[in-house]
Amino acid sequence: MSQLEIQVFDNGPIKLGGAPFIIKDAAGNTYDLNGRDAIALCRCGASANKPFCDGAHRSSGFASKCEAHQLPPPKPKL
Numbered sequence: 134m135s136q137l138e139i140q141v142f143d144n145g146p147i148k149l150g151g152a153p154f155i156i157k158d159a160a161g162n163t164y165d166l167n168g169r170d171a172i173a174l175c176r177c178g179a180s181a182n183k184p185f186c187d188g189a190h191r192s193s194g195f196a197s198k199c200e201a202h203q204l205p206p207p208k209p210k211l
């Protein structure tokens with residue numbers, strides 16, 4: 134069984150891959166990924182093709198190092 138894998142790159146995008154997925158906009162419309170089974174989402178804000186990474190993070194000066202860690206327990210739902 135495949136599992137969706139999300140990888141956060143230092144100073145760069147968030148990559149999705151490893152399993153089928155869809156990406157929707159705020160209105161619920163699905164992006165046509167044209168057969169791609171992996172995609173990089175921009176987290177620097179500099180892409181001209183948001184929400185997808187176009188490589189602009191390399192020249193934007195974006196700096197964000199992320200290391201895996203444990204989140205606190207979720208707050209109880211009321």
Ligand code: FES
Pocket residue numbers: 144145146147174175176177178179180185186187188189190191
């Ligand atoms: S993370 Fe690549 S353009 Fe923003």
